[in-house]
Amino acid sequence: MNDFSENLSAHLSCSQLSYRYSKKSDWALDPFSHEFQKGITILKGFSGCGKSTLLRLLAGYLKPTEGSVQTHRGAPWRNSKYYRKDLGFVFQQLNLLPLTTVKRNLELANSLAGVSSAELKRNTTLWLSKLGLDAYKSRAPSTLSGGQQQRASIARCLIKNPRIALLDEPTSGLDDLNTSIISKTLSEFVQNGSIVLIASHDPRLDPIAHEIIDFNNRLPLERHLESLV
Numbered sequence: 001m002n003d004f005s006e007n008l009s010a011h012l013s014c015s016q017l018s019y020r021y022s023k024k025s026d027w028a029l030d031p032f033s034h035e036f037q038k039g040i041t042i043l044k045g046f047s048g049c050g051k052s053t054l055l056r057l058l059a060g061y062l063k064p065t066e067g068s069v070q071t072h073r074g075a076p077w078r079n080s081k082y083y084r085k086d087l088g089f090v091f092q093q094l095n096l097l098p099l100t101t102v103k104r105n106l107e108l109a110n111s112l113a114g115v116s117s118a119e120l121k122r123n124t125t126l127w128l129s130k131l132g133l134d135a136y137k138s139r140a141p142s143t144l145s146g147g148q149q150q151r152a153s154i155a156r157c158l159i160k161n162p163r164i165a166l167l168d169e170p171t172s173g174l175d176d177l178n179t180s181i182i183s184k185t186l187s188e189f190v191q192n193g194s195i196v197l198i199a200s201h202d203p204r205l206d207p208i209a210h211e212i213i214d215f216n217n218r219l220p221l222e223r224h225l226e227s228l229v
């Protein structure tokens with residue numbers, strides 16, 4: 001496995017973190033502070049409460065409007081080492097590269113982390129097998145079922161052994177078997193001392209969580225919807 005030789009213990013925290021997509025729009029995330037523990041944290045909450053926005057901020061894909069994010073490598077925003085080596089991300093809308101095979105998607109993700117070609121080959125074989133993708137490795141993502149694509153996205157996220165893995169609704173719309181495979185994979189993965197954060201309202205994932213943060217316990221942003229029910 002790669003690069004734990006740098007011996008940095010995983011750290012992810014945020015302080016008074018808030019975000020709005022433009023000066024005129026409402027706040028997508030109200031000030032939020034938390035230190036995420038090693039293990040699995042599940043982030044729950046009604047649609048539109050800011051779960052995906054929080055994940056994008058923690059990933060460094062968005063720059064905080066106010067507040068800050070800290071990792072063991074400093075702030076994630078524009079931190080290329082963090083993106084390449086430390087961060088695994090599964091997007092809500094899967095983003096496997098469409099014009100190449102499942103196997104190549106995994107190889108490319110792992111090559112960013114700077115491993116040797118022998119290790120690249122070993123890791124690719126390992127993760128294809130772990131997620132039951134051997135039979136589909138030469139196919140383009142668009143020819144796979146939803147569950148197969150989701151498993152491929154998770155393999156691509158975890159193949160570089162990221163110290164921080166952020167997954168946005170990884171089991172939405174999936175059957176119980178696919179969900180169990182994903183739960184088991186994440187539970188095993190996290191034993192290496194990583195921080196895994198899952199945005200999901202899927203109760204089937206609750207048993208693998210070490211911590212559950214429920215945004216429904218915070219003030220709803222869309223108060224006006226309450227009068228419509």
Ligand code: ADP
Pocket residue numbers: 021025027028029045046047048049050051052053054
């Ligand atoms: P969740 O993932 O919990 O459903 P999001 O983080 O996607 O919530 O959205 C939080 C708020 O930010 C919502 O009000 C949503 O409409 C708004 N929002 C999300 N993405 C964008 C965007 N790209 N541009 C403008 N507003 C956005």
Ligand code: MG
Pocket residue numbers: 051052053092168199
């Ligand atoms: Mg979302």
